[in-house]
Amino acid sequence: MQDIDEMLSFEVKKELADRYFGFRKLIEEDIEDYDNQVVAAFRRLEQKIGFDLVRLYILLKDEQVIHDFFQITGLKERLFFDPYLAESPTIRKRVFAGIVAHGLTRKSRFRNMVVETYQALTEHIDEYDDNLHKLSEEQQTIAEEINLFYRNNDLGTIMTFLRGLGGSESYKAGAMEGGLTPQTGAGLDKKMQFKAPPPVEKLLPTLPKIQPYKEIKKDLLKVIDRAYVLRGEPEMREFTH
Numbered sequence: 001m002q003d004i005d006e007m008l009s010f011e012v013k014k015e016l017a018d019r020y021f022g023f024r025k026l027i028e029e030d031i032e033d034y035d036n037q038v039v040a041a042f043r044r045l046e047q048k049i050g051f052d053l054v055r056l057y058i059l060l061k062d063e064q065v066i067h068d069f070f071q072i073t074g075l076k077e078r079l080f081f082d083p084y085l086a087e088s089p090t091i092r093k094r095v096f097a098g099i100v101a102h103g104l105t106r107k108s109r110f111r112n113m114v115v116e117t118y119q120a121l122t123e124h125i126d127e128y129d130d131n132l133h134k135l136s137e138e139q140q141t142i143a144e145e146i147n148l149f150y151r152n153n154d155l156g157t158i159m160t161f162l163r164g165l166g167g168s169e170s171y172k173a174g175a176m177e178g179g180l181t182p183q184t185g186a187g188l189d190k191k192m193q194f195k196a197p198p199p200v201e202k203l204l205p206t207l208p209k210i211q212p213y214k215e216i217k218k219d220l221l222k223v224i225d226r227a228y229v230l231r232g233e234p235e236m237r238e239f240t241h
């Protein structure tokens with residue numbers, strides 16, 4: 001009879017442990033996946049939006065022109081801006097790698113380069129914003145999973161229950177004898193607590209929606225043409241080679 005009781009006790013303990021650590025592992029995997037997605041989003045921010053902006057800074061160059069460009073388009077913060085960028089041949093070569101200038105004249109090629117870069121920036125910001133919304137929903141889901149996990153898996157209560165399954169001997173053993181004291185469950189629960197990851201808004205910058213090119217075409221082309229003149233009517237080979 002004692003053997004049956006011990007076997008049943010072992011099975012119950014195993015099931016409780018499997019459920020507790022199984023659910024916990026799933027949440028930890030969700031947190032790890034969320035962290036990886038945040039890192040990937042930051043890399044896309046650098047490699048897509050960052051490159052678009054740096055390309056525009058190099059093309060427009062003049063700080064007043066860049067300011068006017070921001071005013072028209074709705075951009076708020078000069079992300080990745082550094083005056084050094086416009087003067088660095090290495091950075092210029094990198095951000096213009098693979099870029100082809102279209103147009104029959106110098107002016108049209110310059111115009112098209114800025115416009116096409118701006119349109120790419122618009123698309124990349126939209127993609128980035130959509131990704132932030134998805135990550136925000138993912139973080140909220142994880143936070144709810146954790147709350148539900150702790151509501152259904154109070155480790156202190158589980159440990160007390162497991163001590164009860166062990167019979168009177170489990171209460172006989174004191175701290176010096178290596179037994180589980182009544183405070184063990186609560187202490188272990190505190191040590192094993194884990195929190196939801198920070199909201200994505202605290203980890204990555206939020207970017208404003210910018211104006212579609214068609215809606216600001218007239219004013220934007222004036223700024224682009226002014227940049228072209230201030231730059232000395234450059235040939236696009238200066239940027240793409």
